Amino acid sequence: MPITIADVAARAGVSKTTVSRVLNGRGELDAATEARVRRVIDELGYVPSARAVSLARGRTGVIGMLVPSLTWPWTGQVLQGAVDTVESGKYGLMLFTCNQGDGSMRQFASQVDAKAFDGLLVIEPEGTLDYITELHAAGLPVVLIDDRESRPQFPSVATTNRAGGRQAALHLLELGRRRPLVVSGTPGFGCVTERTEGFTEAFAEAGFPVPAEALLDGDFTLESGRAAVARAVAGGVEFDALFAHNDLSAAGAMQALGEAGRVVPRDVAVVGFDDVDLAALTTPPLTTVRQPLREMGVLAARMLLARLAGEPFPTEPVVIPTDFVVRGSTAPQA
Amino acid sequence: MPITIADVAARAGVSKTTVSRVLNGRGELDAATEARVRRVIDELGYVPSARAVSLARGRTGVIGMLVPSLTWPWTGQVLQGAVDTVESGKYGLMLFTCNQGDGSMRQFASQVDAKAFDGLLVIEPEGTLDYITELHAAGLPVVLIDDRESRPQFPSVATTNRAGGRQAALHLLELGRRRPLVVSGTPGFGCVTERTEGFTEAFAEAGFPVPAEALLDGDFTLESGRAAVARAVAGGVEFDALFAHNDLSAAGAMQALGEAGRVVPRDVAVVGFDDVDLAALTTPPLTTVRQPLREMGVLAARMLLARLAGEPFPTEPVVIPTDFVVRGSTAPQA
DNA sequence: CTGAAAGCGCTTACAG
DNA sequence: CTGAAAGCGCTTACAG
Numbered sequence: 001m002p003i004t005i006a007d008v009a010a011r012a013g014v015s016k017t018t019v020s021r022v023l024n025g026r027g028e029l030d031a032a033t034e035a036r037v038r039r040v041i042d043e044l045g046y047v048p049s050a051r052a053v054s055l056a057r058g059r060t061g062v063i064g065m066l067v068p069s070l071t072w073p074w075t076g077q078v079l080q081g082a083v084d085t086v087e088s089g090k091y092g093l094m095l096f097t098c099n100q101g102d103g104s105m106r107q108f109a110s111q112v113d114a115k116a117f118d119g120l121l122v123i124e125p126e127g128t129l130d131y132i133t134e135l136h137a138a139g140l141p142v143v144l145i146d147d148r149e150s151r152p153q154f155p156s157v158a159t160t161n162r163a164g165g166r167q168a169a170l171h172l173l174e175l176g177r178r179r180p181l182v183v184s185g186t187p188g189f190g191c192v193t194e195r196t197e198g199f200t201e202a203f204a205e206a207g208f209p210v211p212a213e214a215l216l217d218g219d220f221t222l223e224s225g226r227a228a229v230a231r232a233v234a235g236g237v238e239f240d241a242l243f244a245h246n247d248l249s250a251a252g253a254m255q256a257l258g259e260a261g262r263v264v265p266r267d268v269a270v271v272g273f274d275d276v277d278l279a280a281l282t283t284p285p286l287t288t289v290r291q292p293l294r295e296m297g298v299l300a301a302r303m304l305l306a307r308l309a310g311e312p313f314p315t316e317p318v319v320i321p322t323d324f325v326v327r328g329s330t331a332p333q334a
Numbered sequence: 335m336p337i338t339i340a341d342v343a344a345r346a347g348v349s350k351t352t353v354s355r356v357l358n359g360r361g362e363l364d365a366a367t368e369a370r371v372r373r374v375i376d377e378l379g380y381v382p383s384a385r386a387v388s389l390a391r392g393r394t395g396v397i398g399m400l401v402p403s404l405t406w407p408w409t410g411q412v413l414q415g416a417v418d419t420v421e422s423g424k425y426g427l428m429l430f431t432c433n434q435g436d437g438s439m440r441q442f443a444s445q446v447d448a449k450a451f452d453g454l455l456v457i458e459p460e461g462t463l464d465y466i467t468e469l470h471a472a473g474l475p476v477v478l479i480d481d482r483e484s485r486p487q488f489p490s491v492a493t494t495n496r497a498g499g500r501q502a503a504l505h506l507l508e509l510g511r512r513r514p515l516v517v518s519g520t521p522g523f524g525c526v527t528e529r530t531e532g533f534t535e536a537f538a539e540a541g542f543p544v545p546a547e548a549l550l551d552g553d554f555t556l557e558s559g560r561a562a563v564a565r566a567v568a569g570g571v572e573f574d575a576l577f578a579h580n581d582l583s584a585a586g587a588m589q590a591l592g593e594a595g596r597v598v599p600r601d602v603a604v605v606g607f608d609d610v611d612l613a614a615l616t617t618p619p620l621t622t623v624r625q626p627l628r629e630m631g632v633l634a635a636r637m638l639l640a641r642l643a644g645e646p647f648p649t650e651p652v653v654i655p656t657d658f659v660v661r662g663s664t665a666p667q668a
Numbered sequence: 669c670t671g672a673a674a675g676c677g678c679t680t681a682c683a684g
Numbered sequence: 685c686t687g688a689a690a691g692c693g694c695t696t697a698c699a700g
Contacts, residue, residue: 002449026695042535051694054676054693055383055386055678056675057695087434097414097418104421113381115384248611251615350678357678361686362685386676387678
């Protein structure tokens with residue numbers, strides 16, 4: 001029932017080889033022959049089967065993308081950038097998440113082993129970097145998004161986490177804040193280390209080193225922001241500013257501050273990271289370090305596509321700088 | 335270099351047929367033979383090539399999913415539910431969006447024609463329902479998410495949009511509100527019609543029909559919520575309540591209300607739709623109709639997987655009811 | 669400029 | 685219980 005290249009060949013009175021040549025634009029073809037074959041293709045509405053093409057060519061035409069969770073507010077932006085780019089490169093995008101823990105990774109691994117895609121885009125999922133590194137070493141083209149300095153030999157797209165942390169610090173210092181609380185993201189992520197370092201270095205250089213008790217581990221969730229503030233307040237830590245590693249935990253922190261009777265920005269000036277939609281909607285609106293999320297997705301996908309087209313990977317991580325967006329949560333106090 | 339079924343067969347001293355039988359658990363096999371083949375498979379780390387399997391079997395093992403945009407805050411939830419389910423069904427999920435308009439749809443269509451997936455999950459993208467209907471009619475198993483009453487013959491997962499609209503209305507009526515403004519989603523979507531109808535019917539039944547001037551078209555964006563309120567205020571429309579078709583436009587509406595000097599909930603009680611994370615974080619927190627987003631993704635994927643496993647589709651749309659979440663934006667006034 | 673044939677790596681009747 | 689052979693629908697040397 002479904003028409004194949006053989007049907008086209010028969011109807012056009014040529015060999016399958018010739019039809020294939022027309023399809024792929026390879027070799028010199030008689031113009032009349034080519035026109036005739038094209039006409040038949042149109043008449044029949046023939047489209048080559050992706051299954052057969054991929055087996056014959058030894059490539060799938062699919063790019064895999066592994067993402068930690070789709071419910072994080074910024075994942076959508078990166079993903080959208082990647083999907084758009086992959087799509088215009090005539091590839092398909094196969095999506096995987098680590099949402100179900102080990103089960104997910106097993107499923108993902110089985111698709112890798114089955115060679116279900118030609119290249120991989122990864123937003124580093126907690127604790128799988130070693131596995132991804134193996135894949136890369138085994139020859140699967142991989143581009144990592146975000147986690148920059150942990151494996152410099154890895155093709156990756158990053159943003160200026162360290163500079164972003166520094167921007168946040170300089171802004172708070174300028175406002176006269178001297179005792180910041182830092183609510184970090186999940187420990188172990190390269191971006192987490194960098195953001196904290198950029199931030200604390202700037203404070204230290206200004207003569208106000210951040211004490212260890214003011215550095216609190218979070219995990220990028222709303223709840224972790226709340227919990228960190230609650231812990232700090234309960235522990236008697238004094239602070240007049242707060243830097244969170246993402247907007248979501250900053251929003252959680254602001255809620256907890258409100259519950260603790262601290263007014264933002266009067267008592268505590270708050271800076272987040274990411275600039276997701278939510279940031280403009282908190283009360284007060286959140287000052288934040290803007291990550292070029294969509295752009296990172298686009299660039300990572302472009303690098304991978306270029307690689308699959310035969311070009312070499314860049315040897316250095318590609319870095320897209322962060323922006324700084326000032327809003328009400330750090331409004332200067334009269 | 336990559337090992338094939340032939341390598342396994344040779345090393346185990348059996349035919350490829352036998353290896354295939356072990357792999358797929360088909361036919362009676364001598365226990366010793368099977369054990370030997372399994373051992374060789376393990377030793378060699380052999381995994382069948384997805385490309386070859388799909389060509390031989392005539393199926394891809396992939397499910398396509400078409401989504402309007404990944405940057406809408408609720409898409410992630412539905413998608414996550416679908417991905418998790420598809421994954422545990424041993425299928426892959428190929429993601430498509432309509433983000434680039436016609437170009438996207440062309441790319442999507444070419445993958446459909448190439449039979450790059452066995453079944454399709456769709457969150458109805460504006461204006462492509464006819465095309466999807468064709469695909470369904472042409473034999474591609476399709477499950478639609480959300481847009482319920484526009485094509486009753488379509489396998490779909492929906493939620494109680496009409497009942498949700500009614501819940502919102504009854505809640506506002508109970509609070510003594512009589513002149514609601516409705517900020518609808520993109521016109522033409524089935525859910526939009528239903529939400530408005532459920533809402534206006536309840537008001538009419540209570541003796542307070544909603545005038546046409548209070549029904550404003552939006553498009554689910556933050557900006558459309560702002561714009562609608564601005565229009566109503568400028569037009570002199572009087573209102574003491576607002577029902578928005580999603581949380582994002584409700585948030586936009588609340589911003590515009592603030593700018594217009596109207597206090598929520600004192601002057602205007604606001605109800606949204608969806609219950610995305612954002613809803614709990616607006617000021618005041620947003621009362622909203624909760625959609626079972628993740629559950630809808632899970633169920634739609636299950637229906638499709640069951641269908642691909644040979645079971646028939648349910649003949650009726652499957653409906654998961656909405657919930658109603660009361661928060662500060664409709665707090666009773668003393 | 670064009671075609672016959674082999675091959676991609678599996679599955680599946682068909683035989684035994 | 686097991687295997688030889690054909691077939692899935694293309695691409696790609698190899699010949700002419």
